[in-house]
Amino acid sequence: MYVRHLQVVDFRSWEHADLSFDPGVSVFVGRNGQGKTNLVEAIGYVATLGSHRVATDAPLVRMGCARSVVRTAVVNAGRELLVELEITPGKANRARVNRGPVPRSRDVLGILRTVLFAPEDLALVRGDPGERRRFLDDLLVARAPRYAGVRSDYERVLRQRGALLKTAGSARRAGGSGDIRTLEVWDGHLAAHGAQLLAGRLDLVADLGPLVSAAYAGVAPESRPAEIRYRCSLGESLPEGYGVPGGPRADIASLEAALLTELARVRPQEIERGVSLVGPHRDDLELVLGAAPAKGYASHGESWSFALALRLGAYELLRDDGAEPVLVLDDVFAELDRRRRQQLAKVAAAAEQVLVTAAVAEDVPEELAGARYEVHEGEVNRVG
Amino acid sequence: MYEGPVQDLIDELGRLPGVGPKSAQRIAFHLLAAEPADISRLQEVLQKVKEGVVFCQVCGNVSEEQTCRICRDARRDPTVVCVVEEPKDVVAVEKTREFKGRYHVLGGALDPLSGIGPDQLRIRELLGRIGSDDIKEIILATDPNTEGEATATYLVRMLRDFPGLTVTRLASGLPMGGDLEFADELTLGRALSGRRTV
Numbered sequence: 093m094y095v096r097h098l099q100v101v102d103f104r105s106w107e108h109a110d111l112s113f114d115p116g117v118s119v120f121v122g123r124n125g126q127g128k129t130n131l132v133e134a135i136g137y138v139a140t141l142g143s144h145r146v147a148t149d150a151p152l153v154r155m156g157c158a159r160s161v162v163r164t165a166v167v168n169a170g171r172e173l174l175v176e177l178e179i180t181p182g183k184a185n186r187a188r189v190n191r192g193p194v195p196r197s198r199d200v201l202g203i204l205r206t207v208l209f210a211p212e213d214l215a216l217v218r219g220d221p222g223e224r225r226r227f228l229d230d231l232l233v234a235r236a237p238r239y240a241g242v243r244s245d246y247e248r249v250l251r252q253r254g255a256l257l258k259t260a261g262s263a264r265r266a267g268g269s270g271d272i273r274t275l276e277v278w279d280g281h282l283a284a285h286g287a288q289l290l291a292g293r294l295d296l297v298a299d300l301g302p303l304v305s306a307a308y309a310g311v312a313p314e315s316r317p318a319e320i321r322y323r324c325s326l327g328e329s330l331p332e333g334y335g336v337p338g339g340p341r342a343d344i345a346s347l348e349a350a351l352l353t354e355l356a357r358v359r360p361q362e363i364e365r366g367v368s369l370v371g372p373h374r375d376d377l378e379l380v381l382g383a384a385p386a387k388g389y390a391s392h393g394e395s396w397s398f399a400l401a402l403r404l405g406a407y408e409l410l411r412d413d414g415a416e417p418v419l420v421l422d423d424v425f426a427e428l429d430r431r432r433r434q435q436l437a438k439v440a441a442a443a444e445q446v447l448v449t450a451a452v453a454e455d456v457p458e459e460l461a462g463a464r465y466e467v468h469e470g471e472v473n474r475v476g
Numbered sequence: 477m478y479e480g481p482v483q484d485l486i487d488e489l490g491r492l493p494g495v496g497p498k499s500a501q502r503i504a505f506h507l508l509a510a511e512p513a514d515i516s517r518l519q520e521v522l523q524k525v526k527e528g529v530v531f532c533q534v535c536g537n538v539s540e541e542q543t544c545r546i547c548r549d550a551r552r553d554p555t556v557v558c559v560v561e562e563p564k565d566v567v568a569v570e571k572t573r574e575f576k577g578r579y580h581v582l583g584g585a586l587d588p589l590s591g592i593g594p595d596q597l598r599i600r601e602l603l604g605r606i607g608s609d610d611i612k613e614i615i616l617a618t619d620p621n622t623e624g625e626a627t628a629t630y631l632v633r634m635l636r637d638f639p640g641l642t643v644t645r646l647a648s649g650l651p652m653g654g655d656l657e658f659a660d661e662l663t664l665g666r667a668l669s670g671r672r673t674v
Binding site for chain 2: 196199238249251253255271273277280
């Protein structure tokens with residue numbers, strides 16, 4: 093698939109921008125702070141309904157404006173779809189597909205699929221588990237948009253259950269009994285939604301694992317072998333082979349049962365601490381290099397290679413599923429050494445569409461010569 | 477900012493659900509230009525709604541008397557009770573003209589984030605009704621969202637110990653007049669698992 097057209101209004105630094113693209117490589121060149129990343133961020137937003145740079149929507153709207161609009165025309169297998177999003181911070185976004193409104197903005201998920209590389213990706217290796225869970229969940233939603241609903245239902249139940257545990261916990265510390273009559277009800281819903289999310293993630297890790305290992309070997313052949321493993325809050329109760337390449341597919345019913353058993357076991361601690369201790373929100377994706385965890389043990393270069401391998405693996409996975417995702421390389425070449433640049437360029441040159449941003453044109457490898465856009469003081473012009 | 481009473485009125489109107497600052501301003505200036513008779517009529521109904529409206533002692537619906545119109549109506553089937561969250565849900569079910577039983581209004585749904593637990597809902601009253609009246613079926617008609625589903629699950633647990641009582645849940649699935657291809661996966665999935673033999 094490829095993005096044929098992008099229009100933004102009051103998005104980030106852009107009052108207005110209107111761009112047409114061809115399949116193949118498009119490179120945005122301009123000094124820092126001119127708004128190159130903002131353009132590819134808008135494309136990423138249409139694909140994921142989130143930004144790769146900020147957690148909330150407020151910074152996406154131009155200063156002093158109430159809302160921003162992003163319009164894209166996406167061509168997939170010869171068929172063009174027009175996706176429009178109106179982003180209003182603090183309110184539900186509005187979405188239209190082919191000029192017709194859709195009931196919920198998440199109905200546009202799956203129309204455009206992107207894999208985005210950015211300097212922020214280093215946090216996948218060095219950051220908190222939450223970064224890696226988000227990586228998995230975003231990829232899960234890109235593969236099967238149904239998971240956007242599963243994810244938000246799970247988060248809702250988790251917040252309700254957390255509120256219940258918190259009030260019960262503080263009531264008990266104050267000498268009261270703490271009302272936990274409804275806790276079992278929330279346990280049931282947590283386990284039901286949690287099992288679906290968990291099963292999705294486990295199968296995803298099983299599929300993604302070999303692709304990441306192979307991508308890492310390509311990026312850094314002299315380094316130790318890399319591997320990803322899903323670390324689950326169920327611990328020993330997780331059925332054998334789940335999340336392992338070639339293992340059995342995760343069965344939702346047995347995961348739900350395991351979650352319920354585990355919830356019953358940790359209940360006293362949960363009430364004491366006032367937080368939910370079991371479920372996919374406590375899990376992590378372990379990144380292993382040789383025998384050691386990447387976090388804390390990997391060098392700067394190895395960390396970069398691992399982050400790159402995770403994205404490349406995700407790209408391969410989405411491509412295997414069918415529709416080829418749009419590849420977005422945001423300011424990454426300046427961070428990479430020659431070998432990693434070449435490896436990334438090799439993959440990118442074969443992609444249906446690649447959008448690249450760079451401060452100086454010399455950073456972009458020769459393989460990625462294509463359409464060139466100059467971004468300067470709120471204007472973007474095609475120069476070659 | 478407007479001066480004195482006008483701004484006060486805009487602020488008060490702006491606190492109503494679904495009324496933003498712009499709408500509040502429009503309503504305020506509409507009221508300012510309205511005939512005095514219209515204003516006093518509005519004043520009167522506002523006063524009445526707070527003083528004259530009580531909640532039905534049986535079902536918890538809004539009512540003019542101690543028991544509401546539906547609970548007083550002898551033609552309604554007392555053996556079937558439809559449990560809903562809010563009085564507006566009663567109106568919604570009534571509009572179908574399909575339901576001939578009675579209602580029980582919970583006054584909300586389980587919502588720990590807002591501090592709503594079983595004691596804040598009219599669950600004890602419901603159990604009391606089942607114990608004393610001749611109720612054979614309870615229809616759980618809470619909203620099909622996270623909080624409504626949790627409330628339904630909780631009620632199922634509370635009600636399963638009553639002998640001879642049937643507990644049912646509203647079906648969830650495809651909207652009438654809709655197209656199968658446009659249904660989202662969750663709705664279609666539920667419709668599939670809740671299918672019936674014809």
